[in-house]
Amino acid sequence: MSESSSQVQAAVADFADHARLVLGRSEHTVRGYQSDLAQLAGTVERFEDFTLDALRRWLADAVRQGKARSTLARRTAAVRAFSTWAYNQGYLDTDVAARLVAPKITRPLPTVLKPETATALVQDPMRATDAAGGTGASGTGADTPEALRDTAMLELLYATGMRVSELTGLNVVDIDLERRMAKVTGKGNKQRVVPFGSEAANAVRTWLNRGRSDLVAEAGEQALFVGSRGRRIDQRQVRRVVERAAADVGAGGVTPHSLRHTAATHLLEGGADLRMVQELLGHSSLQTTQIYTHVSAQRLKKVYDQAHPRA
Structure with a gap:
């Protein structure tokens, strides 16, 4: 490939750094951007060929290949972000991809546990006892460091x-047990x-007082x-x-x-405000949080059908 024909591909590497360092995108998102844009660069090699028609043909090819709607939406998001960056960098005279419309994705309603099932699940590692011959989550007893x-x-x-990534990212100093508050680092840091x-x-x-010290490899380990x-x-x-x-x-x-979905749904069913749940979950858009109102509405309908004599 000649120097001129590798123009878009070379720019993708710079854009990846921008997405990572400036936009604060996760490594998973950046890798997805790079993968999608590398495929685009195979057909749109120079910025002078970076046109709305070319981008639409690229997406149409994905449709013909039977790609899922979620894949098309991801590709659209990647090329839109790249187009905006390229325009700001002077590679493009206009933000070409700004007019691309991502396909709507039908998202399945999340799995939500009943309150009693959720309670049983979170208590499960501590349910069994050595005296009863049971095992905790580690398989060696309910009072082991792993079970705690x-x-x-x-x-x-x-x-x-x-999120599970937020849980694993917690440090000991992020937990305030007296105030019962946790400092969480979410998407985009x-x-x-x-x-x-x-x-x-x-x-x-209990974990901090009786379990963590038995598992920690080094005294300076900060992870909770x-x-x-x-x-x-x-x-x-x-x-x-x-x-x-x-x-x-x-x-x-x-x-x-599933536990994230369950926590949000149970809060709403208990009377929590949607904005509060949005803040708790770290959603940047209230629209993302609103899926839980659909879950609650479905549950309400089910209860109504079971309870009302003329349902």
């Missing part, structure tokens, strides 16, 4: 609705402070939750903890994100 940790993680996930209840506070306090090697726990291990606890209470297919 798993209970604290599950309680925090359900209490706050935080945006920080927010979220409250949690007494049950979660008790579980975290550590894995089997004594360093910051990873997201995959948290997912396994949630899946195992859910299976134990007969709730298959539950993920950490």
Whole structure:
């Protein structure tokens, strides 16, 4: 490929740095941008060929290939962000992709647990006892450091609705047990402070007082939750903890994100304001939070159908 024909591809690398360092996009998002734009650069090699018609043909090719609507929406978002950056950098005379419209995505309603199931799930690692011959989440007893940790993680996930990445990113100093508040770092490195209840506070306090020191590999480790090697726990291990606890209470297919959905729905059903739930979850747009009103409405309809004599 000649120097002139690699123009767009070369710019993609600079844009990736911009998305990461200036826009604050996650590594996952940046990699997605790079992958999509690398495919675009294979057909639109120079900025003089970067036209609305060319971009529409690129998306149309994806449709013919049977790509999912979510993939088309992601590609549209990537090229729109790249177009705006290229225009600001002087590569383009106009923000070409600004007129591209992303396809609407039909999002399935999230899995939501009943309150009693959610309560049973978060208590599961501590339910069994050695005297009864049971096992906790680590498989070696309910009072092990692993079981204490798993209970604290599950309680925090359900209490706050935080993302699994936010949970694993917590440091000890981010937790205020007296005020029952946690400082959470969300998408784009945006920080927010979220409250949690007494049950979660008790579980975290027990983990800190009786479990964490037995697992920590180094005295200087800052992570609130550590894995089997004594360093910051990873997201995959948290997912396994949630899946195992859910299976134990007969709730298959539950993920950490399910607990996030469940926390939001239960708050709304309990009378919480939508704006408050938006702040708690760290949504930049209220529209994202509004999906939980649909979940609550469906539950209301189901209860109505079961309870009203003329339903």
